[in-house]
Every structure is written in C-alpha cells, then in structure tokens.
C-alpha cells in the first residue's frame with residue numbers, strides 16, 4: 316500500500332481533475348441529506364433529486380415525517396426502488412430522532428448509526444457534508460478506485476475507511492470520498508478509461524495490469540517480425 320504522502324498526492328491530483336466533486340444529492344440541511352441518502356440506496360442521485368422536493372415540502376422535518384402514514388410515504392418514494400423497506404427506515408429514523416434527539420440530527424457517528432436505516436456510509440455522508448464533522452464514506456466507487464490505485468487494500472468498507480483516514484488529515488476525509496466517487500463514476504469505471512486519468516503514474520492497476528496487457532499485445536508483432544527475419548535468413552541462405 317502507498318505511503319500517506321503518496322495517498323495525499325493522489326487525492327490532491329484527483330481533486331484537481333474533479334474540482335466540483337461534492338455529493339450530488341440536493342439538500343438544505345442535515346435532516347434533508349439524511350432522508351436523501353437513505354433514499355439513494357440502490358437508486359441514483361438524479362432519481363432521488365426528482366423525488367425529494369415534494370417530499371421535503373410535505374415533511375419538512377423529523378416531527379412531520381414521524382407522523383407520516385406509511386402508505387402515503389410509499390407512494391411518494393416508489394420510483395427510488397425498495398420503497399417498502401425505505402419507507403419503514405424513514406419512519407423509524409424520524410421517530411427515533413423525535414424520541415431521542417428532540418427532532419435534530421445528531422453530529423455523532425454512534426448516535427447516527429443507532430437510527431433505523433442508517434449505516435456507517437450514510438452517517439459519514441451526513442457528518443461530512445451537512446454537520447461539519449470529518450467523515451469518509453466508502454461506497455463501491457471508493458473501494459474500486461482506492462484498491463486499483465493502491466492507496467487502500469481490501470473489500471471491507473470499514474477497513475478501507477480506516478486505511479484512508481489513517482493516511483490523510485481529517486480535513487481531507489470528505490474530499491477524498493467525493494473525488495473518488497466522481498472518479499469512479501466518470502473515469503475509473505468498472506472498465507477504466509485510463510487515458511483520461513490524472514493519476515496514471517501513481518496507479519498500481521495501470522502500472523502493473525495495463526502495462527502487462529500492452530506488452531502482451533505487442534508480443535505477436537515481435538513474433539511476426541521474428542518469423543519475417545527468419546524467412547529472410549532462410550532466403551539468404553539459399
């Protein structure tokens with residue numbers, strides 16, 4: 316795995332390539348971001364952004380959402396998928412906020428992850444973007460990008476979060492997640508577009524796999540050249 320200095324350089328370089336990296340969910344406060352992030356599971360940010368304006372107008376805070384009827388809530392969020400599961404999570408989350416936190420979103424990882432439907436990734440999104448508490452959400456994009464580059468190792472999000480947080484100063488945690496998510500969506504996709512990547516020189520995947528592929532691709536040409544050479548030798552020997 317790369318040194319903390321290299322990890323920092325990689326994140327700074329990616330931030331240069333993606334200067335507008337930020338969560339793409341629309342929100343005005345921590346409550347709205349929490350709702351939007353729960354809805355974004357197995358959906359797209361664009362789809363969630365279509366649904367949330369009406370949802371936030373009807374349920375502007377935890378008190379209003381806690382009083383919602385599940386059937387009515389399900390209708391409003393049906394297009395985000397898994398609407399039954401999500402409506403239960405939203406109701407449970409809002410009721411727990413009212414019961415335990417006076418309707419406010421707590422700026423604390425343990426308190427957040429005790430809320431129904433809120434995992435570590437969701438909590439980190441809300442902490443880092445809406446509550447000013449450093450957080451490094453690790454999703455599938457961060458896992459793929461960080462492992463390919465070699466700034467993290469493993470497919471366990473908690474482990475990768477710990478590795479990246481250990482290598483970076485706190486003020487870079489949220490940025491590190493945002494730039495890798497955007498890089499994973501736009502450039503370092505499952506089929507990576509390495510020709511458009513600013514961190515090729517630092518990327519283990521590019522250096523090892525792509526370079527080997529290029530070598531393999533050029534091997535038949537050399538063989539062809541060799542057989543032409545040997546034909547020449549045979550011809551000249553006659």
Ligand code: SF4
Nearest residue numbers: 503507509512518521
């Ligand atoms: S060089 Fe390719 S594999 Fe490496 S981070 Fe860039 S796009 Fe991903």
